[in-house]
Amino acid sequence: MRLVDLLDETRFSIFANKARSALTILGIVVGIAAVIVMVAIGQGTQQSITSSIQAAGSDLLQIMPGFGASSGAVRGARGGGSSLTMDDLAAIKKDVPNVKDAVGERQGRYQVVAGGNNTNTSVIGTQQGYPAIKNVNVAEGSFFTTQDDDSMARVCVLGATVRDDLFGENATGIVGQRVRVNGMEFRVIGVAAAKGGSGFGNADDQIYIPLSTAQRLLSGSTSLSSIDVQVDSAGNMSAVQQAVTQLLLDRHNISDATQADFMVLSQQDILSAVTTATGTLTVLLASIAGISLLVGGIGIMNMMLTAVTERTREIGLRKAIGARESDISSQFLAESVTLTFLGGVVGVLLGFAISWAIKHFASFNTAVSLGSVLLAFSVSAGIGIIFGYYPARRAAAMSPIEALRYQ
Amino acid sequence: MIEVRDVTKVYQGGAGAETAALKGVSLRIEDGEYVAIMGPSGSGKSTLMHILGCLDTPTAGSYLLDGVDVSTMSSDELADIRNARIGFVFQAFNLLPRATVFRNVMLPLVYSGISNGQREELAIQALEAADLHEDLWDHLSNELSGGQMQRVAIARALINDPTLVLADEPTGNLDTKTGEVILDTFARLNEGGRTIVLITHEPDVAKHAKRIVHIQDGEVLSDERRSEAGWSA
Numbered sequence: 001m002r003l004v005d006l007l008d009e010t011r012f013s014i015f016a017n018k019a020r021s022a023l024t025i026l027g028i029v030v031g032i033a034a035v036i037v038m039v040a041i042g043q044g045t046q047q048s049i050t051s052s053i054q055a056a057g058s059d060l061l062q063i064m065p066g067f068g069a070s071s072g073a074v075r076g077a078r079g080g081g082s083s084l085t086m087d088d089l090a091a092i093k094k095d096v097p098n099v100k101d102a103v104g105e106r107q108g109r110y111q112v113v114a115g116g117n118n119t120n121t122s123v124i125g126t127q128q129g130y131p132a133i134k135n136v137n138v139a140e141g142s143f144f145t146t147q148d149d150d151s152m153a154r155v156c157v158l159g160a161t162v163r164d165d166l167f168g169e170n171a172t173g174i175v176g177q178r179v180r181v182n183g184m185e186f187r188v189i190g191v192a193a194a195k196g197g198s199g200f201g202n203a204d205d206q207i208y209i210p211l212s213t214a215q216r217l218l219s220g221s222t223s224l225s226s227i228d229v230q231v232d233s234a235g236n237m238s239a240v241q242q243a244v245t246q247l248l249l250d251r252h253n254i255s256d257a258t259q260a261d262f263m264v265l266s267q268q269d270i271l272s273a274v275t276t277a278t279g280t281l282t283v284l285l286a287s288i289a290g291i292s293l294l295v296g297g298i299g300i301m302n303m304m305l306t307a308v309t310e311r312t313r314e315i316g317l318r319k320a321i322g323a324r325e326s327d328i329s330s331q332f333l334a335e336s337v338t339l340t341f342l343g344g345v346v347g348v349l350l351g352f353a354i355s356w357a358i359k360h361f362a363s364f365n366t367a368v369s370l371g372s373v374l375l376a377f378s379v380s381a382g383i384g385i386i387f388g389y390y391p392a393r394r395a396a397a398m399s400p401i402e403a404l405r406y407q
Numbered sequence: 408m409i410e411v412r413d414v415t416k417v418y419q420g421g422a423g424a425e426t427a428a429l430k431g432v433s434l435r436i437e438d439g440e441y442v443a444i445m446g447p448s449g450s451g452k453s454t455l456m457h458i459l460g461c462l463d464t465p466t467a468g469s470y471l472l473d474g475v476d477v478s479t480m481s482s483d484e485l486a487d488i489r490n491a492r493i494g495f496v497f498q499a500f501n502l503l504p505r506a507t508v509f510r511n512v513m514l515p516l517v518y519s520g521i522s523n524g525q526r527e528e529l530a531i532q533a534l535e536a537a538d539l540h541e542d543l544w545d546h547l548s549n550e551l552s553g554g555q556m557q558r559v560a561i562a563r564a565l566i567n568d569p570t571l572v573l574a575d576e577p578t579g580n581l582d583t584k585t586g587e588v589i590l591d592t593f594a595r596l597n598e599g600g601r602t603i604v605l606i607t608h609e610p611d612v613a614k615h616a617k618r619i620v621h622i623q624d625g626e627v628l629s630d631e632r633r634s635e636a637g638w639s640a
């Protein structure tokens with residue numbers, strides 16, 4: 001049997017059973033598209049978190065409350081403690097050499113309302129030095145001053161996404177407008193320039209208010225949810241990291257460093273932790289999608305076995321008029337491989353489309369990787385061969401007489 | 408020329424029981440003969456046809472097709488023989504549904520590797536020989552009447568210019584009148600020199616042939632040549 005004839009018979013069989021072929025392809029399409037979208041979400045998340053961490057600056061140390069080690073056997077959530085105080089911040093600034101600047105943060109999520117619009121966003125109470133340390137540029141208006149902080153002023157600087165949500169896409173003339181944060185009125189004194197990024201790591205989806213205002217009026221606690229330390233040069237990073245750790249251990253009266261109730265993380269530490277976590281996430285998502293691909297493959301086998309039974313008389317006839325065993329098996333194998341291949345192509349396109357739609361309409365970063373496309377494709381071809389082989393062998397091994405007699 | 412010598416066929420039954428469907432059949436059919444094989448149900452007619460058609464091999468004995476012993480060939484070798492030398496016409500037509508008449512008729516050529524250019528010409532010759540009206544050639548096979556379907560099946564059997572056309576109850580699914588027309592077609596093909604072996608249990612059908620072989624219980628009972636036979640019926 002010549003290849004052109006094989007392809008022609010395959011095309012004919014697939015079109016002669018349109019509905020069944022389409023349903024079989026659908027199983028593969030869903031599996032392949034799921035793999036591509038899942039991996040794209042995993043990798044997109046990793047990308048946006050990584051870029052927002054990098055955007056914050058490489059000379060940065062971040063100190064966060066750790067487990068509540070002193071409170072006994074039951075540990076609180078990491079970062080959930082209240083072990084960092086204003087005095088710790090002052091001591092770091094005063095006693096640790098090579099620290100260029102340090103600011104405290106008091107962060108919480110609140111409902112922010114302006115006119116008829118509202119959004120639930122991250123509200124960061126911080127100090128005057130924050131924009132310089134975190135690479136935040138104020139596009140319109142200005143950041144608040146130490147005086148604002150001392151006087152517990154109700155002023156705020158909006159992130160670009162919050163500005164879009166409350167006043168409309170790229171709205172201008174926002175300075176001087178009023179917004180309500182958790183029911184209290186604040187005056188907008190500035191809007192930060194967009195940093196890019198979306199989803200989990202969106203540095204634009206937040207607003208900044210003076211630290212004392214956040215502590216007294218919003219959270220009711222003077223403890224800090226993090227301290228950002230800017231080191232004077234990259235070469236001093238590890239020295240400062242050690243000095244800060246030692247200072248805080250001494251101040252918190254902890255002798256065993258493993259029992260520390262805080263964490264001092266460099267950008268590098270955060271980056272590698274996040275990479276590991278999102279890598280695991282990607283693998284997890286991909287394996288869930290892989291299962292649906294496997295189900296699609298079993299669907300192919302089921303449909304091919306049904307086809308072999310349904311077409312027993314056709315097989316008998318083909319054998320009677322001169323088809324060799326290999327002609328019959330190649331025909332069924334070619335059908336299953338073609339179906340999975342078509343499913344693969346449509347699945348890849350659909351995967352791209354869904355990933356694009358998620359990125360543009362759900363503003364959740366996705367990144368389709370070439371690797372996942374190649375993987376999905378070779379898996380689908382493999383499924384076609386593996387799950388098509390057994391039905392094809394069964395068809396080929398039939399006796400022509402038995403097959404012709406089949407009712 | 409085909410010749411079976413002392414052919415036996417034993418089927419292994421389910422519970423170890425053995426059925427001897429053919430018990431030493433010898434038969435010689437010259438080129439251009441028109442033979443009807445008759446016998447009661449279960450006598451071994453279909454079994455003999457499977458062996459003559461190279462769909463099955465005998466348990467013992469030999470089968471010479473154009474002087475070549477095919478009784479010990481592998482299944483792929485038999486497939487090639489069937490493709491090149493034998494045309495089948497079945498009681499149930501066995502056409503590919505949802506395929507055009509042309510596609511059905513040309514199907515054996517897919518397995519003989521004949522170039523696409525020649526296929527249509529061969530199909531037209533075969534369809535003309537089978538006497539199917541030209542208007543129907545592009546129709547789907549499942550849109551045809553029984554008699555038309557059997558003509559398509561005959562054209563398909565003729566397309567590779569076979570040594571032997573084998574027909575197992577070709578009129579079994581047709582009414583008497585349509586059956587007569589099909590039998591006329593066989594007679595005309597035989598007039599043109601084609602060798603035809605027809606299996607039937609109806610004497611009315613068998614009388615179209617020039618030679619009638621009766622078998623019973625797997626053995627040849629009688630073998631008579633009818634000098635006056637023809638398609639004048």
Ligand SMILES: Nc1ncnc2c1ncn2[C@@H]1O[C@H](COP(=O)(O)OP(=O)(O)OP(=O)(O)O)[C@@H](O)[C@H]1O
Nearest residue numbers: 418419420426428447448449450451452453454455
């Ligand atoms: N595959 C098989 N396995 C076992 N026994 C078989 C098989 N095929 C046929 N037989 C037996 O062989 C004998 C001859 O069968 P065959 O089909 O050749 O009869 P037949 O003359 O064609 O009958 P009919 O006119 O009913 O078609 C029967 O007894 C049948 O039961």
Ligand SMILES: [Mg+2]
Nearest residue numbers: 452453454575
């Ligand atoms: Mg029979």
